[in-house]
Amino acid sequence: MRIDGRTKTAGVIGWPVEHSLSPAMHNAAYESLELDWVYLPLPVPDQGALMRVVSAARVLPFVGFNVTMPYKQAMLELCDEVAMFAQMAGAVNTVHCVDGRLIGYNTDGRGLLESLAEEVGFSPEGRRIVIVGTGGAAGAAMVGFVLGKAAHLTIAGRDAEKAERMLARMDNYLRGVQVQSLRLGAGAEETIRNADLIVNATSLGMKPDDDSPFPVEWLSGNQVVCDMTYACAETALLAGAARVGAKTMGGLGMLVAQGALAIDIWMESAQVRAPRDVMRTAAEEALQVIRGHGGDCT
Numbered sequence: 687m688r689i690d691g692r693t694k695t696a697g698v699i700g701w702p703v704e705h706s707l708s709p710a711m712h713n714a715a716y717e718s719l720e721l722d723w724v725y726l727p728l729p730v731p732d733q734g735a736l737m738r739v740v741s742a743a744r745v746l747p748f749v750g751f752n753v754t755m756p757y758k759q760a761m762l763e764l765c766d767e768v769a770m771f772a773q774m775a776g777a778v779n780t781v782h783c784v785d786g787r788l789i790g791y792n793t794d795g796r797g798l799l800e801s802l803a804e805e806v807g808f809s810p811e812g813r814r815i816v817i818v819g820t821g822g823a824a825g826a827a828m829v830g831f832v833l834g835k836a837a838h839l840t841i842a843g844r845d846a847e848k849a850e851r852m853l854a855r856m857d858n859y860l861r862g863v864q865v866q867s868l869r870l871g872a873g874a875e876e877t878i879r880n881a882d883l884i885v886n887a888t889s890l891g892m893k894p895d896d897d898s899p900f901p902v903e904w905l906s907g908n909q910v911v912c913d914m915t916y917a918c919a920e921t922a923l924l925a926g927a928a929r930v931g932a933k934t935m936g937g938l939g940m941l942v943a944q945g946a947l948a949i950d951i952w953m954e955s956a957q958v959r960a961p962r963d964v965m966r967t968a969a970e971e972a973l974q975v976i977r978g979h980g981g982d983c984t
Contacts, residue, residue, distance in 0.1 A: 687717060689724055694747050696952065697726040699739055700754035704729070705917070705976055707969045708752060711945055714968035718961045721953075723749055730757065740764050740788065748783040750952045752945070758792075758822040765790035774829045776855055777822035780948040791951055794823065795830030797944030798885075798914070804943075806933045808883060808910050810834035816878055817841050818870060818899050819887035820848035823914055825855075827887050832856055832863050840881070841867045842874045842900075843888075870900060878904045886913045891921035902926025909933070916941055917973065938973070942966045 698708045704727065712725035728751070730736050736757055743751060753761045758777035762768060765778060768790040772778045778790035802808040810831045817824050817831075820843035831839055841849040849867035856865065868874055878884055878900060890899045892915050902923065905911060911927035916937035924934045946960035953960075 687713065687724065688722075690722075692722055694723045694749040695726065696723055696749050696751055697728040698752040698754055699728045699730045699736070700757060701729060701731050703727040703754065706754070707941065707972045708945055710972035711942060711965035711969040712949070715946070715949055715960050715965050718964045719949075719953075719958065733760065736760060737764075743781070743783055744786045744788065750780065750782045750948065752948055753779050753781065755822075761790055764788065771795060771829055771833075774832075774855060774859055775822070775825040776852070777825055779822075779826070779944065780951060782951055791948070792826050792829070793944040793947035793951070794826030794940070795828075795833070796947055797940045797942075798827055798912075799830045799834055800943040800947075801939030802883075802910075802912065802935065805935050805939050806910055808933075810836040810883070812837045813882040814838045814880060815840070815883045815885070816874075816881040817885045817887055819843055820845050820852060821887065824887035825852055827885050827914070828852060828856065832859055832861070832865075835861070836863055838864045839866075840877050841865070842870045842877070843867075844870055874900065875904050879906065881909060883910045883912065886911075886915070886921075886923050889915070891915040891918060891923060894918060896922060898923040898926055902929070905930050905932055907931030910935070913937060914940060917976070919977075938969060939966070942969055 706727050709725050716723045758779050761778035766787040772790050772792035775792045780791040780793050782789045815831050815836050817827050843849050846869050853865050888899050890896045891913050905927050907930050910933045912935045913921045913924050914937040927934045942965045946962050949960035
């Protein structure tokens with residue numbers, strides 16, 4: 687990789703970002719595409735620093751940047767324009783820098799749909815789906831499944847008020863999709879048992895000793911179970927799902943797909959797509975290095 691005065695910058699802002707796989711997979715993609723871009727981790731410790739980084743991105747040669755925890759929701763208010771998917775999700779994870787303007791997108795939901803289709807052959811159309819969690823990741827997944835024409839969608843979480851706010855954002859976009867929210871607990875058992883797909887969009891699973899967000903005894907072999915975390919080789923939820931014969935999928939494919947979709951946006955080309963296979967290999971290699979150095983699943 688050669689860096690000179692013509693090189694454009696991209697990166698990921700968040701806190702922390704030292705274990706992010708995005709630099710490895712993005713830089714591998716740029717090299718494959720022969721783009722004169724470089725992707726950097728950009729640690730942003732607080733809101734004040736976030737404002738300064740965003741201001742700098744308007745004037746420096748940034749092609750764009752990604753946004754991770756805890757700033758996806760805050761970026762909504764800092765963009766000059768926000769695409770419909772991001773408005774629906776209530777979070778921005780990708781920003782395109784265009785002539786000093788910041789245009790916000792959310793590629794998480796589309797990335798999830800892409801990885802489900804690729805890895806386990808799942809399409810949401812006409813299916814019953816449960817999303818566990820009420821944060822930004824859950825909101826993005828909800829958008830993807832509504833646009834993917836799910837038949838019935840349940841948001842299950844500890845915070846019933848947040849779940850209701852998520853659903854309220856979708857009122858004008860449901861197009862026949864039936865939705866409900868419920869508190870995650872014993873009352874959620876029947877809904878989870880009857881689901882075609884269960885998605886864990888909580889932080890449970892990011893550490894090796896994390897429990898499943900609900901009893902794995904509720905799962906069966908005719909379901910698909912997705913855990914949006916990816917750093918652990920196998921979470922308690924996915925291990926339990928595998929024991930009963932369910933199809934399982936971790937979050938690495940979604941990470942790759944959402945990053946590839948960000949590159950697609952930045953390139954502004956209808957003919958060229960980011961190389962998902964190259965990015966997946968780079969992400970897997972970087973993850974193995976982290977694990978080899980004794981890093982945990984965060």
